[in-house]
Amino acid sequence: MSILVTGATGYVGAYVAAELLQKHQDPLVLLVRAQSEAEAMSRLWHALQLHLSLEHFREFLASRVRVVLGDVTLPRLGQGEANYRTLVSQLHGIIHCAAALTRKSERTCYNVNLRGALTVIQLARAIDADHGLNRFTHVSTEAVAGHRQDEHVLEDAAIDWQREDYDPYARTKKLAEHLVRELVPAGKFVIVRPAIILGDSRHAETTQFDMLRAFVALAALPALPFSPDARLDIVPGDFIAESIVGLHQKPGLRYDTYHLSAGSDAERFQAIADAVAHARGKRGPVFVPWTRKPFELLVNLLAHPQGGELRRGAMLLKVFMPYLFWNTVFDNQRIVEELGQRPKAFSSYCYPLLQFAQQHHFRYPYRAWPAGAPAQGS
Numbered sequence: 001m002s003i004l005v006t007g008a009t010g011y012v013g014a015y016v017a018a019e020l021l022q023k024h025q026d027p028l029v030l031l032v033r034a035q036s037e038a039e040a041m042s043r044l045w046h047a048l049q050l051h052l053s054l055e056h057f058r059e060f061l062a063s064r065v066r067v068v069l070g071d072v073t074l075p076r077l078g079q080g081e082a083n084y085r086t087l088v089s090q091l092h093g094i095i096h097c098a099a100a101l102t103r104k105s106e107r108t109c110y111n112v113n114l115r116g117a118l119t120v121i122q123l124a125r126a127i128d129a130d131h132g133l134n135r136f137t138h139v140s141t142e143a144v145a146g147h148r149q150d151e152h153v154l155e156d157a158a159i160d161w162q163r164e165d166y167d168p169y170a171r172t173k174k175l176a177e178h179l180v181r182e183l184v185p186a187g188k189f190v191i192v193r194p195a196i197i198l199g200d201s202r203h204a205e206t207t208q209f210d211m212l213r214a215f216v217a218l219a220a221l222p223a224l225p226f227s228p229d230a231r232l233d234i235v236p237g238d239f240i241a242e243s244i245v246g247l248h249q250k251p252g253l254r255y256d257t258y259h260l261s262a263g264s265d266a267e268r269f270q271a272i273a274d275a276v277a278h279a280r281g282k283r284g285p286v287f288v289p290w291t292r293k294p295f296e297l298l299v300n301l302l303a304h305p306q307g308g309e310l311r312r313g314a315m316l317l318k319v320f321m322p323y324l325f326w327n328t329v330f331d332n333q334r335i336v337e338e339l340g341q342r343p344k345a346f347s348s349y350c351y352p353l354l355q356f357a358q359q360h361h362f363r364y365p366y367r368a369w370p371a372g373a374p375a376q377g378s
């Protein structure tokens with residue numbers, strides 16, 4: 001059953017592609033934004049080396065992976081008519097991970113998360129009309145739930161059209177879910193909403209550092225503007241990959257939407273702050289929740305273009321601030337029931353993760369794609 005994965009050069013897409021390659025047999029088609037096949041190989045290797053050795057990567061390229069150069073914002077994903085028809089006739093399923101996560105450009109969010117999602121949905125419909133679609137798996141986010149505070153959110157209650165969205169990213173992801181529900185035949189799609197994805201419960205290495213930087217910056221403060229009892233919904237990348245692929249591959253799912261979250265096991269700030277402090281060999285911060293408003297004002301001020309040296313850290317905090325304050329549980333009973341697995345607690349694996357991040361100065365030690373390496377299939 002041939003599966004198209006979009007966004008495989010990204011963090012989640014690489015986890016998904018690696019999970020499919022390592023634990024399943026299906027041929028994969030990877031849509032990559034690149035000017036040439038050589039550039040596509042190099043970019044895929046960049047993303048996938050966290051998961052695969054160079055030898056295995058090459059073996060998979062030669063045996064089971066077809067790379068298609070394209071862009072979700074272009075008509076027919078940038079394919080000519082004949083190529084597009086071939087794609088339609090060969091594919092059975094789609095896992096749509098590609099997205100714009102930028103908080104800076106509303107235009108990019110609309111183009112990629114909405115127009116792009118529509119183009120991928122049209123492909124799913126064409127496959128269905130041609131020979132029957134196996135499944136369209138749409139990777140969404142908890143952020144579609146908009147402004148929340150101290151709530152327990154069930155999957156079917158997350159979308160509330162009367163509620164304010166956090167930002168254009170959240171708004172466009174919410175609208176994209178709507179497109180999927182309206183346009184992909186019922187029973188043929190599944191929507192997954194990951195929580196904050198941080199690290200991997202099996203090993204220390206990661207390629208994504210933004211949230212870790214924010215944590216380390218926060219951990220350096222003597223006092224934090226949060227309640228020590230507030231919950232933070234963090235899940236490891238391996239849980240996300242197993243869940244997305246597990247749902248995509250499982251026939252007869254019970255539901256059409258799943259939170260990939262820590263659910264009621266989401267840890268409290270105190271536990272996470274203690275674990276981070278322990279990892280850094282420092283004392284944990286004190287909690288002063290009544291300073292929330294001035295803290296938010298300060299972060300917004302520093303995130304301003306004239307914010308000076310602290311601007312980068314402030315911008316990161318601004319993006320993550322809603323997740324830090326909302327103290328909301330996204331119910332995960334559905335995924336636990338469906339696949340029989342729970343995510344590991346962040347505090348149980350954050351120590352080596354933070355050590356890795358700090359030792360490598362918040363940068364993965366990437367190995368370059370060997371110059372002159374043969375292109376796919378050769």
Ligand SMILES: NC(=O)c1ccc[n+]([C@@H]2O[C@H](COP(=O)([O-])OP(=O)(O)OC[C@H]3O[C@@H](n4cnc5c(N)ncnc54)[C@H](OP(=O)(O)O)[C@@H]3O)[C@@H](O)[C@H]2O)c1
Binds near residue numbers: 007116195
């Ligand atoms: N990371 C998290 O903590 C998190 C949490 C909740 C939900 N999610 C969801 O997970 C999904 C993937 O996120 P991520 O963290 O993996 O993001 P990411 O690392 O930024 O990856 C985004 C991917 O989308 C691709 N893409 C962007 N624009 C495209 C276009 N016009 N045409 C084709 N491909 C395009 C990127 O390709 P290039 O390499 O060419 O840019 C990249 O492969 C998103 O749907 C996001 O909403 C992520």
